[in-house]
Amino acid sequence: MDIQKIRSDFDILNEKVNGKDLNYLDTSATSLTPNVVVNKQVEYYKKYNANVHRGVHTLGSLATDHYEQARMKVRKFIGAKRFEEIVFTRGTTASLNMIARALGDLVINEGDEIVVTEMEHHANIVPWQEVAKRKNAKLVFVPIEEDGTIAEESVQSVMSEKTKILAITHVSNVLGTINDIKTFAKIAHDHGAYIVVDGAQAVPHMKVDVVDLDVDFYAFSAHKMLGPTGIGVLYGKVELLEQMEPTEYGGDMIDYVYKETSTWTDLPVKFEAGTPMIAEAIALGAAIDYLEEIGMDNIHDYEEELVKYAYNRMSEVEGIQIYGPSSDKRAGLITFNMDGVHPHDLATALDSEGIAVRAGHHCAQPLMKWLGTNSTARASFYIYNTKEDIDSLIKGLERTKEFFSYEF
Amino acid sequence: MNFNNLESLYRSVIMDHYKHPRNKGALESGTLTIDMNNPTCGDEIQLNLEVEEGIIKDVKFNGHGCSISMASASMMTEAVKGQTVERALEMGDEFSKMMLGEDYEIAEDMGDAEALSGVSQFPARIKCATLSWKALEKGFPEAHE
16 A cells, blocks of 8 residues: 555645644544545536436436446445445435334334444434334343443343344444444344444445345445545345335435325335435545555555554553553544543644544443543544654644643 | 644633632532533533522532633633622623624623633634533523523
């Protein structure tokens, strides 16, 4: 991997922040966007700006071709068998809401149980809370192990014949834990339940094969994988998507509209009412091309190297507490706190050095409670980060500690 | 590396309030309790106010958050203690203007609050500074009708 070449593909890395070179360590919130992806979006507006799936003019066909090609790229990228299984949504949150509504309506009845884990992002908790309320069902939480992982036995122990859905994250956005989805999918299926996976922090960073994992549903966002905001994906097994009712109605998703009733068109457009995010979908296709050219295994190896380096260097800083599993079992992010310095103050101090880290509860308040804190700081890494970025983070942390330990 | 612009934010009087907060705790005879949080960051504050005939006789706060939000709460309690509710809310309005970079008037009775003026240069932190003042405002909903 030629990191300098990769860095030169991101114009934003030339920006100055507070007079300093940008050191972007907040990819888990949203990734930077390479020029080729930015340009792809512009290309749509400049060359074939037209609506999709309707009309007969040339631009309309061109736009439709590009849009559907992007869907094929996504299909191939995650190893899905059929294009019907790839639904474009607004993002992971929209995908999970859609599945909670459509699958919830289909399979959840009074007294049933929905299983989630304590490490979920709010997007994989709140929609299920609402299904549970609507259906008089129960939400059950899988506890987290001391080391920040989810044990197979813990999942086993909460599953029963009442369990209809297991909703779980592939990679924790706070702990960096990589969950053993293949094993958990088998456990869910052994109990006759469906598995829904939040893949927002996984797909950008490792090879994901939905068929090999044998997941029923898998959700992710483009903006965390070099793509634009406002678009994401819901993968679902075709036989399940076929049984599910759409959650939005209107143009494009119908087969025939009578005065009193209507019928739905085929998958996946049945779940894509209205004009979709056309430019964004096409640009997501360009982001996938970019990632595949580097190779997902190379990306994963590189991030592993970076996170190990960061973990070791940060462990040497006195007063830093790192949360989550050890460095050989985690994805490319490190969530931490500094003794005596609130994470907001820490993030402001680092920002004054051009270093962007996240501070707050990371949309995971139940997990914060488990950690015994209200908020944390997080540094996350991607293909454009270097060991020098981590060195300057360490310097920034030392400076911050010094600044705030001064007796005012 | 220099942290010069940080020093304009974290002035010593702010850090003093953060490390040695005034009026921290709960009032036993509190007549009014207000809870406020900042959902984007998780900061929380609880205000206890003892109000008699339109005067804030006593005030205490509890909560957790960053240095800016906690120092601001400490300063706010110092400023409004003994004031009429009307004057206290006026102070809150002036404080908001200061945060938004508008013309403001911080009178002497507002104590150390002006030390937070540097926060207006850090847009991401304005909500931290205004949290306690917003909590105060929430306690008197009729005042803004």
